[in-house]
Amino acid sequence: MNSALRHEEGIAVVPGIAAGPIVVVEALSFWGGVDPATGTVIDVHHPSHGASLAGAVVLMPTSRGSCSGSGVLLELAFSGKAPAALIFRGPEDTLTLGAIVASEMFGLGIPVARLPEKAFAVLSCAGEANILPDGISADDGKIRIPLCAAAHDNLRLSPGDHRMLDGDDGVAAQLAMRIILGMAYQQGVKALVDVTRAHIDGCIYAGPANLVFAEKMEELGARVRVPTTMNAISVDYANWRRQGVAPEFGEPAARLADAYVRMGCQASFTCAPYSLPDPPGFGEMIGWSESNAVIFANSVLGARTAKHPDFLDLCIAVAGRAPLAGAFLDEGRRARRAVAVDLPEGADSSAWPLIGYLVGLASPDRIPLIKGLARTSPTPDDLKALCAAFGTTSAAAMLHVEGVTPEAEKMGCHTEDGVVITREALAQGWRALNGGPASVDLVAIGSPHASLDECKAIATRLDGRPLARNISVIITAGREVVTAADADGTMAKLRESGVIVIRDLCWCSITRPVFPEWTRVVLTTSGKYAHYGPGLSGCAVRLGTIEDCIEAALTGSAPARLPGWLW
Template sequence: MSGKSSLAGRSLVDGAAFGPLLHADVGLSFWGGVDPCSGEVIDRHHPLSGQCLAGRVLAIPSGRGSCTGSSVLMELISNGHAPAALVLAQADEILTLGVLVAQTLFGRSLPVLCIGEEAFAALGDKGFARVDGTHLHLFDTQPRDAWTPRPGDVQHDNHSVRLTAHDRALLAGEFGKAAQVAMQIVLRMAQLQGAEELIDITQAHIDGCIYTGPSSLRFARQLVEWGAKVRVPTTLNSISVDQRRWRELGIDPALGEPASALGDAYMAMGAQLSFTCAPYLLDSAPKAGEQIVWAESNAVVYANSVLGARTLKYPDYLDICIALTGRAPLTGCHLDARRKARLHVELPPLANLDDAFYPLLGYHIGALAGSRIPLISGLEQYHPDLDDLKAFGAAFATTSSAPLFHIAGVTPEALDPAQVLDGPLPVTRITLPDLLLSWQELNSARDPGVDVVSLGNPHFSLSEFAHLARLCQGRHCHPHVVLAITCGRAVLEQARAAGHIAVIEAFGATLVCDTCWCMLGEPVIPPAARNLMTNSGKYAHYAPGLVGRKVHFASLAECVDAACSATASGRLPQWLQTAALLENPAHV
């Protein structure tokens, strides 16, 4: 066994497994980044793109992006395409929760080991890895010893969490089997997070209603059979189909029926029929300081950053467990001290900004921040509106695992930037050439043709509908282009009452409710379509992997122009043209 080395870490989920080592120094979102049926990495921006995770020891710094990563990992464990083990630099709640739910409900698991940043950086290029409890053993070649894998024991962390009499009653099953199992999962996560106590929460937003495969429906139906009922007002995220129109839209019943049934299962638990990835647009949006439990990455970031409410980036399934108990671990962004900035980003001088600037900036800063909460300086005089902050936050949540951002002089906790600093932070300065590189990364299409224009990721707001109606007035969509907008039912009715929808439909657009572009595919996207165009930094990142098409990314006005001409202009926004001239005078 020449070339063997060993590292010790913290076991997040017990067990022992062996396999070829698959290593990357970039976090991976399992949802949108990994095919839940095959285990292939489909994030075309990730260094592991095209690799298959099944049976391999996956070493990544952490997860990132979507809260639905827990559901995808649970699905992979259930169908036999999961990694043999996970090795992380940082403890990751989303991925760990997916394993814990599979272990609790389905009796299947895989070991998860956190080894810390320093040890992770020293992993090197070993060919094989063995996780055994708290230890990671690395090998140049496959060892020939008689070692065999073992299933993990259900761990009972020694960390003590103070419980109320009501908490103990939930654990004892006095409120039914569903609440008992939910409380067991909440307590296990609280122990892993180091929380000393639980808190009452006022509302929940459930992301686990997205259909990732049979296990996601099996999980929800099991809770219903156990008599699950939510204990706080609860909204539902976008589901995987337009529940009222999926047949009309040509969706295969193999997806439409279970995806619709999954939404019904969560409503049977008492959740509201909201079906939106933008719950902050509903009348029930939380107030500043309110302790809530939201999943869906863009909604979490918006709630914390723009509304000043308090939530973690809750994994799918932990969200419903907390909704069933009304109790959440007191940790992370629920605490004042954990809402401070850990990265200070300063922007260059800017001029002539359009609405493409904010999602691009969010995408860029998210990748820069990783898991750190950033404070961004340099936007004070530009007064970004709520739609700008929505677009920034969604793209930021795609490339970052942080649940919160601060913008000096703009977001509520950073109106006085000193309030979000524990002390001086070194300043990271972004340049326009830096932003140009991110622009080029999001613009993956290499020819100017546009077949589909994708709007509404996250769901359109009333003000976005008003803006779109002004751009569409008196114009018509090209007959060979599909322009489709996803939105929530409540906002659609508001936009219809305001007269915006009549103008947009006269233009030739398609309106899709209940679901979002991250779940849409063929035939809403025609099979022959080659290139998409979007104003969403989030969807520009995910679409190449999710639907196998290249993307043009630009402002809303450029998207409407392309819908009319079936061609992307390729023009850079004015605020980027200076950077392009510096890099290549012929580029503009």
């Protein structure tokens, strides 16, 4: 045994046998970052862009970004393009859950291990590795790292938990509880917690794996036992045929939505569930998935939820129980890094997605306390943009804004270190996300879903003027917002100018031909879509101000430039 590793024991989170070349990558969102058909990294902002993870022993500190990464991993397993094994340096839930579901439901083995820092560093320098349930060997046995099983004896279960686990509440509830416990064991939690509501992210059709999981759970008798909303889906449910969506995509996407509705979920179809009537209250324990929704619920509403991966969200809704870990606990809500932002006077709404994006880069693995914004008066839409952009670059389930968010004073008083985002860093960040051709083919609004106020802002600025030739302006919004915009005349004003408003799906799930075929350059106000869009669409996607978007809509052009508040 390598003497440097004699006391460096890792944990076999999902035990199994595998072998392959070692590929080391920085934290990565598999959804929007890895092609589920090939295993290739498609995130153009990631240093491993273009690398193949198929068949590799992938070493990654942790994952980040979307909760849908679990679905991408299952899709990769179905297609035979999954990593041979996943090895993390710290806690990781999203891909781990995908591996648990692959094993529990479909007998597809993707071993997952967690290593101490020193062992992870040593293994990162090796060329290949063999994984067994009790250890990892690399470079012809020169490196050996023992693995132990995750502890099972610390978790206290209620009588109701035992009944579900014994099958008294049916096969689906039993399977849901087994998956929940698989997650709880690797998290090292001591108890489960009742949740009052859930939000499903796994209803996005990323491929057959999502549909197979949902229909299998329905076949087994799954029914949600707490009020459960649904994320945006992958088609405009009522109109996809008229929009020209191919049946081979539209039909399974609609089937997936139908399966969740039949299991008792509300057909809300929005990635902004916090904007629905009766949002969660302060301190309420909820079981939400979808990264921006989780971060907003924790950070703005003061509700409590971990960032639950796809598939675990349904299991929690079926069981009404979740692992008592992460942001459910005070300790999991404390800010560990102070991020001071040197925000210029006069900053407008375009500052918030930029700040969220850069704060996520500055605090990729821990909850930040954002300082320097106490004098601002952000709107709910500003905070939505902040949370969504933060969720693309950080793995944390929440953030605090000094003087703005509910628990900033209580949970942000003992940060361990600090960084500063200077005005120059803000300008550099904007240039990085705004760069690209001046000519624009598509203006994309609504990632996350646009609010009624955002729809009104576009309608007011266009003021009935027609769009420029050969440009499209598309807003994605939830059903509740579309209904309200119809009722107050906003929709009529948007249609007068030629703006298209689409419900049920959002930019992170939109596909051609709803996404115009001829598009090469996209302008968006969303930091989230500016990050994920290039990999998802194959287009140049630029972050712009709302004024940039209106200029592009009316002229077909908006040159890359700093917003006025950054001059």
